[in-house]
Amino acid sequence: MKEKYPLFQVMGKDGKWQDQTYEKELNEAKVKSLYYHMLRIRTYDQKGVALQRQGRIGTYVPFAGQEAAQVGSALALGEEDWMFPTYRDHGASLAFGADLDMMLLHWNGRIEGCLPSRKKHIMPASIPIATHLPHATGAAMAETYKGSKNATIAYFGDGATSEGDFHEGLNIASVFKAPVVFFNQNNGYAISLPVEKQMNSETIAQKAEAYGIPGIRVDGMDVLAVYIAVQQALDKAKRGEGPTLIEAVTMRFGAHTTADDPSKYRNQDEINQKREVVDPLIRIEKHMKGRHIWDSAWQSSLSEEIGEELDNAISRMENYQKPVVSDMFDYVFEKPTWTIAKQRQQIISRGGRG
Ligand SMILES: Cc1ncc(C[n+]2csc(CCOP(=O)(O)OP(=O)(O)O)c2C)c(N)n1
Structure with missing residues (x-):
């Protein structure tokens, strides 16, 4: 099945072009914007884990390793498109335009942070696994009935594909040609359960066959490939050609949540060695260097600007009125x-x- 669903890559592991078809579209401004959002959410994620460890917020859900999957997909969305994230996709929500202050209030256990986004069509993160997939299909169908060209993207993990709601969401979307992209992040684990024990299917993309829709397997550490794959699926949905299932093959570097101890079920030394090699931020940096569009002064000022933005937002969170x-x-x-x-x-x- 892996031959039938080859891994789509735009960059190789060394950052060099693997497929130059999209070079024009992936111009300097676009690549810099993808890098900026990845760096921003990586920094936010590091601060999130630190805040939890210091007892300054409640349980936190880290997503380090999944930045390319989350940013590439979010930046492919149109202004009016709908996003249905899970608890792990706050990086995607932020990249799409969710309010940072509200996001922090959410992790701080505040009701104010749970209100729907004022800026974009972002649904509250789904904590129950896969229950939002039929909802996403419904929202996509509603847009069609309204005569709009807005599409919907729904995020979910590998474990979610074992749930009944996954089947219902994809089947109805297929039957009604709903303009929805089912965006799976296969990070290899559902809490402690490795994907090989979760299912006997070799890939997640192949599950699309059961619903008569296209299944695409993309390198989830390659932000350029994710961006192109999601954009193509969204365009197809907007042309009235129905849903697509995308499997982004990625890796969760840290714990399932800050309440989890991953050393109980996987070798942390191996993970730490592997992350050095597959880190999506390092990959895009290599790519940019190869194209001579990397500028260390630009990177340092970006880093400083992001640090300041986050520190100010954290201080607003901590000075927020008492609950x-x-x-x-x-x-x-x-x-x-x-x-x-x-x-x-x-x-x-x-x-x-x-
Ligand atoms: C309906 C439902 N069943 C069980 C759980 C408990 N639970 C929380 S996270 C999780 C694993 C989900 O794994 P996956 O879908 O791969 O997503 P990931 O956490 O890796 O992003 C489970 C079983 C839940 N939240 N909802």
């Missing part, structure tokens, strides 16, 4: 159940700010 305890209960159901109403009352009577 209201009843927020924990008020947004579960439209009308609280008696159990929730009782818990709310108990906390407030113990001195919580209601």
Whole structure:
């Protein structure tokens, strides 16, 4: 099956052109923008893990290693397209235009950070695995009924493809030719379960065959290839030619979440050695150097600007007004159940700010 679904690459592992067809489109400005967003979300992710370790935010979901997959896909979207992310795709959301302050408030456990994005069509991150795939199909169908040309992208992991909702989402999208791109990030693990134990399918892309839609396998460490593959799938969707399943083969460098200890199920030394070789930021840097569009002064000032932006946003998060305890209960159901109403009352009577 790997021969039938070859890995699409625009850059080789050494950063050199593998496929120069898209050279014009991947001009200096575009490549610099892809690099900027990857560096921004890498820095944000490092700070996220550090903040959690220092007890300054709650559980955090790292995505280091998946920056090319997340940025390449997000930057291929049109202004009015819809994004359905999971808990791990906050890098993609930020690259698409999610509000940084709200994102940090979300990780800080604040209700204000859970409100829908004001800037872009970004749905709240799905914590249940794959339940958002039928929703994404529905949103895509709604856009068609409205007569718009907006497409939808739905993110999910390798583990999600074992869920019933994956099947339902893809099948209905295929039957109704919904303008949706199913963007899988195969990072090799569903928490501690390696993909080889998750399924007997050699690839995830081949699962598209069951629904009669195209399946594409792309190197998820190659930001240029991801950008091109997603853009082509979105264009196809917008032409009314239906959905595509894309498998971006990638790697999660860190833990599943900060509540996970990956050393229990994989060899950290091996991972650390491997990440040096496959790091998507190093790959695009090599590519840019090869094209003589790398400028270390530009990179340093970018790095400084991003650090400052993040430090200021973190300080705003920490100086944000104190949380209201009843927020924990008020947004579960439209009308609280008696159990929730009782818990709310108990906390407030113990001195919580209601
Ligand atoms: C419906 C459902 N079942 C189980 C879980 C518990 N759970 C949280 S993350 C996870 C693994 C998901 O793996 P994958 O889809 O590969 O995505 P990744 O975390 O690697 O991005 C599971 C089983 C859940 N959140 N939702």
